[in-house]
Amino acid sequence: MNAVLALSRAEVRQLLRNRTTAATALVLPLVMGALFSFTGGHPDWTFVLTAQLVSAQGLTVYISATTACAARRQDLSLKRLRTGELPDLTILLGVLAPFVVLGIVQCLVMSGVAFAAGAPAPANPAAFAIALVGGVAVNAAVGLLTASVTATPEAAQITTAPFFFAALGGGIWVLATDPAKVKEYMLLLPGGAVADLVRGPALGLWLPELSLVVWTAVAWTYGVRKTRWDRRS
Amino acid sequence: MREPVITVQGLRCAYGSFEAVRGIDFEVGQGELFALLGTNGAGKTTTLEVLEGLRPPTGGAVRVFGLRPDADRARIRPRTGVLLQDSGASGELTVLETLRLWASLTSRPSDVDEALVALDLVGKSGVRVNRLSGGERRRLDLAVATLGGPELLFLDEPTTGLDPESRGRTWDLVEKLVAGGTTVVLTTHYLEEAERLAHRLAIMHEGRVAVSGAVVDVLAREASRIGFDRPEGLIAAELPAVSGAIDPDEFAKGRVEIRTRALQDDLALLLAWAGARGERLTRLRAHHASLADVFHGVRDQVVAA
Structure with a gap:
């Protein structure tokens, strides 16, 4: 645990000292969250909350974690760490942990702002909590997996696009569908599952929950297995 | 070990x-x-x-x-x-x-x-x-x-x-x-x-x-080296009978390079020969084999093979 904390501290320092990464991870999600909350008129609060969660999870957790893993591989930090005493899993947790914590904090801050601005309290708080934590977990795991096919930190801008937009699109798809007409397959995409949980699960809690668990488990398993520790040659 | x-x-x-x-x-x-x-x-x-x-x-x-x-x-x-x-x-x-x-x-x-x-x-x-x-x-x-x-x-x-x-x-x-x-x-x-x-x-x-x-x-497996610039007009037959081998390619290029396992004896012979002739051996070098010699030897063997 101490090793994970030490690595996380180092990762946060590096995050804060790199303006591009810091802006993507810290500022952009908050700006987007604020835009969603204060668009004037009578906002669709379910849409606002879903968009805030999905964008924070996507930008702060998914894209930032993918970029960080690719950057650490590119500057050979991962390989260097692997020459030390830490097991592989601890190294990966140490690199990813700050983005997970940051993602959860941002989701809480933006949701708090939305509730303060007039959003009604979630009808199903447990479902909302699962959407928040489960969405972060999925994005961290898929970030690790995506990093294995991302040669450089710059390439992360391209490799992260499909999943990020699929997650966002899945959320919009569910929100655009009447709750009575939501089908099981709509919840297969993580964004769809998060949106369904935020609005109040249309087909029960277990289905979107299962979707998030399966996404996390599969992405984490393959992500760990496929992790590249050295630069691509 | x-x-x-x-x-x-x-x-x-x-x-x-x-x-x-x-x-x-x-x-x-x-x-x-x-x-x-x-x-x-x-x-x-x-x-x-x-x-x-x-x-x-x-x-x-x-x-x-x-x-x-x-x-x-x-x-x-x-x-x-x-x-x-x-x-x-x-x-x-x-x-x-x-x-x-x-x-x-x-x-x-x-x-x-x-x-x-x-x-x-x-x-x-x-x-x-x-x-x-x-x-x-x-x-x-x-x-x-x-x-x-x-x-x-x-x-x-x-x-x-x-x-x-x-x-x-x-x-x-x-x-x-x-x-x-x-x-x-x-x-x-x-x-x-x-x-x-x-x-x-x-x-x-x-x-x-x-x-x-x-x-x-x-x-120790590699021969020691003696080298100097070939004096003007010198032919190989004029050199003293050292125990080492003279590199013909280097000789043709104007340098006498000798690989020897009797560094001290061959060097003494050459210096005596040069002294008797009144020759100054320019850029004279005599040294035991270095790793660089061994290394180049490996590379040359592979190239030759």
């Missing part, structure tokens, strides 16, 4: 269809400094990465402390230190932050302040790694590699990019570690470095070990 810390038997390692290491054998004894030399692409770094547990072998058997480096990393790592060919230190962290991070990830770290002093990095402790010079960065790498007081230290080109003074200081540090009982495996392109530091060595070429043994034995 002392009790082996590393045993390599028939090691093979391939990248796809390219076999970088093609069946090599060697042992490294406890407290020994073993140099792994070779041309670029000879397979040195791949071999080192297998020993470090960073890469599984595709064939053969490798044991470090009697354990398999790829499968028993958790038991081997606390006893080893690794300096990679490329730094791997995070550029955004300062020198002190880097050392403190590594100290917190090491089970028996030595004092960070002492490490800063030992590697002459005190004045750079607050500087970010990406603002260090190549030499300073290399010293930081060495500080990180030795922070845990390793029993076995892997040094992959530790002095590349260092100025002569820093290189000398690094050699002193490595010698001190070896004197303290640390086993060191070193790869380097500086042959004088290996000649000065190593007890034993292996020279790799195209994935195979071409020459191996104790440094003194390897050097």
